[in-house]
Amino acid sequence: MTDAAILPAAGTSSRPAALSGPQGPRPRRALSVRNVVIYGTLTVVAVYYLLPLYVMVVTSLKGLPEIRMGNIFSPPVEITFEPWVKAWATACTGLNCDGLSRGFWNSVRITVPSVVFSIVVASVNGYALANWRFRGAELFFTILIVGAFIPYQVMLYPIVIILREIGLYGSLWGLVIVHSIFGMPILTLLFRNYFASVPEELFKAARVDGAGFWQIYFKIMLPMALPIFVVAIILQVTGIWNDFLFGVVYTRPDTYPMTVQLNNIVNSVQGVKEYNVNMAATILTGLVPLIVYFISGKLFVRGIAAGAVKG
Amino acid sequence: MTSVLVKDVSLNYGAVEVLKNLNIDVAEGEFIVLLGPSGCGKSTLLNCIAGLLDVSSGQIFIKDRNVTWEEPKDRGIGMVFQSYALYPQMSVEGNLSFGLRNAGVPKDEIARRVARAASILQIEPLLKRRPAALSGGQRQRVAIGRALVRDVDVFLFDEPLSNLDAKLRSELRVEIKRLHQTLGNTMIYVTHDQIEAMTLADRIAVMKGGLIQQLDRPQAIYSRPINRFVAGFIGSPGMNFLEGRLELRDGVPHFAADGLDIPLSTYPFDAKGFAPGPVSFGMRPEHVGLNTGSGWPFSRQVEVEVVEPMGSDTLVWTRLGDQNFTVRVSSERAPSIGEAVSIGFDPLRASLFDSLSGVRL
Ligand SMILES: Nc1ncnc2c1ncn2[C@@H]1O[C@H](COP(=O)(O)OP(=O)(O)OP(=O)(O)O)[C@@H](O)[C@H]1O
Ligand SMILES: [Mg+2]
Numbered sequence: 001m002t003d004a005a006i007l008p009a010a011g012t013s014s015r016p017a018a019l020s021g022p023q024g025p026r027p028r029r030a031l032s033v034r035n036v037v038i039y040g041t042l043t044v045v046a047v048y049y050l051l052p053l054y055v056m057v058v059t060s061l062k063g064l065p066e067i068r069m070g071n072i073f074s075p076p077v078e079i080t081f082e083p084w085v086k087a088w089a090t091a092c093t094g095l096n097c098d099g100l101s102r103g104f105w106n107s108v109r110i111t112v113p114s115v116v117f118s119i120v121v122a123s124v125n126g127y128a129l130a131n132w133r134f135r136g137a138e139l140f141f142t143i144l145i146v147g148a149f150i151p152y153q154v155m156l157y158p159i160v161i162i163l164r165e166i167g168l169y170g171s172l173w174g175l176v177i178v179h180s181i182f183g184m185p186i187l188t189l190l191f192r193n194y195f196a197s198v199p200e201e202l203f204k205a206a207r208v209d210g211a212g213f214w215q216i217y218f219k220i221m222l223p224m225a226l227p228i229f230v231v232a233i234i235l236q237v238t239g240i241w242n243d244f245l246f247g248v249v250y251t252r253p254d255t256y257p258m259t260v261q262l263n264n265i266v267n268s269v270q271g272v273k274e275y276n277v278n279m280a281a282t283i284l285t286g287l288v289p290l291i292v293y294f295i296s297g298k299l300f301v302r303g304i305a306a307g308a309v310k311g
Numbered sequence: 312m313t314s315v316l317v318k319d320v321s322l323n324y325g326a327v328e329v330l331k332n333l334n335i336d337v338a339e340g341e342f343i344v345l346l347g348p349s350g351c352g353k354s355t356l357l358n359c360i361a362g363l364l365d366v367s368s369g370q371i372f373i374k375d376r377n378v379t380w381e382e383p384k385d386r387g388i389g390m391v392f393q394s395y396a397l398y399p400q401m402s403v404e405g406n407l408s409f410g411l412r413n414a415g416v417p418k419d420e421i422a423r424r425v426a427r428a429a430s431i432l433q434i435e436p437l438l439k440r441r442p443a444a445l446s447g448g449q450r451q452r453v454a455i456g457r458a459l460v461r462d463v464d465v466f467l468f469d470e471p472l473s474n475l476d477a478k479l480r481s482e483l484r485v486e487i488k489r490l491h492q493t494l495g496n497t498m499i500y501v502t503h504d505q506i507e508a509m510t511l512a513d514r515i516a517v518m519k520g521g522l523i524q525q526l527d528r529p530q531a532i533y534s535r536p537i538n539r540f541v542a543g544f545i546g547s548p549g550m551n552f553l554e555g556r557l558e559l560r561d562g563v564p565h566f567a568a569d570g571l572d573i574p575l576s577t578y579p580f581d582a583k584g585f586a587p588g589p590v591s592f593g594m595r596p597e598h599v600g601l602n603t604g605s606g607w608p609f610s611r612q613v614e615v616e617v618v619e620p621m622g623s624d625t626l627v628w629t630r631l632g633d634q635n636f637t638v639r640v641s642s643e644r645a646p647s648i649g650e651a652v653s654i655g656f657d658p659l660r661a662s663l664f665d666s667l668s669g670v671r672l
Binding site for chain 1: 382385389396410
């Protein structure tokens, strides 16, 4: 107990004034100007973005008579799923009346191969550009960068001709090729920057260990690159799923992707405007990207950050 | 027998010449240390020997085989990097065996070699761990193990210890030395650290600007540096340099500067002879006596200006003529500032360099 006599224990009132000042974490006031501004802004922005979604959900659950009464913000008096069923299965677009389901499956058949194909090719491209300084790599890279900035509209018609010449115009595969090619510059850039951030000595060590181009890619680089693959998948899935322009230009009515079909349902001029069906159809179309974001949002941020800090 | 022969190797990055007609001949089982300032091309030379960089001209032989165009894996070399460069997604065992698996070595042979390397490096308990779960010292052992399992003729080390703290560094230094004695492989080792160079090397190659300035035993490099750059680079604290003129009086060479005249009758001049002219007179601080009587060929009364304790030794700053001059004494005999002391040395241990060319006289 001699120690205690020499050093006064913490909390005793006998402490000299110099030692009794602030201590521990600085107290933060909940209602400081800073907090009010930050949370106020965030709330306003959140409401601004969420309100339309709320209106859509609410409207899609009402019957038409109820909608005609106005009050777009009021919750449905009588909840009905009829509009959802109709949007999915029986809404008419042009000639056929089987709802969005056809477009959904078309979109799936377009998105999956495009995403897989473009990511596989772009990741190998990026790896080769970052780690194997082959002859002409710089030129190739410059061309890719330029490619990333060319407006799509410029190439719409030439591609129509090319697809027609190779006999893929109007087919799903034509659209898959178009999506894959247009995703290539930005994806290759993404992968190149990620692989360039991998320490060069790792690559050298693998070469000394006798690993070749594909062994290094599959055994060393690929396992390290999962975050960037998630980023690429999200970019591609949402980009290709949401695409309207290429879909409407390069496909025929029976191969229309979901977005084009949605447009046709919403803009159809015959009969009454079925706001509830339109709302349900819109939500259904947007559901896939939404789900992808919710599942992988965290991974997405992590992947982007990893690329940003090191690249 | 020659183990590694680098013959007239140049390497350019565009217009930048990194290695300039470099030659080096390493004997079987020899431990060569490449020492030099940052950016002088040490790593580049090592990468050329390993085959990770293509040379712009020249040839490289390993075990009397021309490997200039061969892939790294076919050269019989193992390489250890400063950043360890362990494969992050593989266990220690996976890291060690990666090269062997690529080479298609049978499973039981892989297991045998991994076990042997692990026991030599004392990393057996770590075999199942990922590199992220290892300390710096353990990681570096694994990196050395990766070269060890491949049973190579030549080990190449690129600053393997410079990411470690001082204590661990000296421990691993001893281990590398022991490893060299056990295995008897040829080793080429890049470092910034003079103590590592002095303790490990059979011969040291001092590099500057893409050229090897001097390649010799550590003791020879220390006591007879071939030029002014090597003299200043080797040794810590650094050599004293006095600027002045070489004069010949009554047949005896003298070093003369403002208020200073040092007779050089005992200095071992180079065989190629000398001519009077501007020279630098180099003397290591540890070869100067402080208050050690009058037995020196040259001695002088000086005043102590600054005292720098360095632990066991103390560096004493004085002036000789009007030029800075340091003396290294053991700390218990350190003088105090302002004290008048006598210093003395023997020009036998000096190094004399031509002021213009920097070449040893
Ligand atoms: N890709 C490159 N393009 C142009 N110059 C380069 C390139 N890589 C290296 N250099 C130059 O080559 C020279 C030698 O580099 P090197 O890495 O061999 O130096 P070092 O002696 O290992 O230095 P350190 O001790 O800092 O590791 C440096 O001046 C460097 O700027
Ligand atoms: Mg280096």
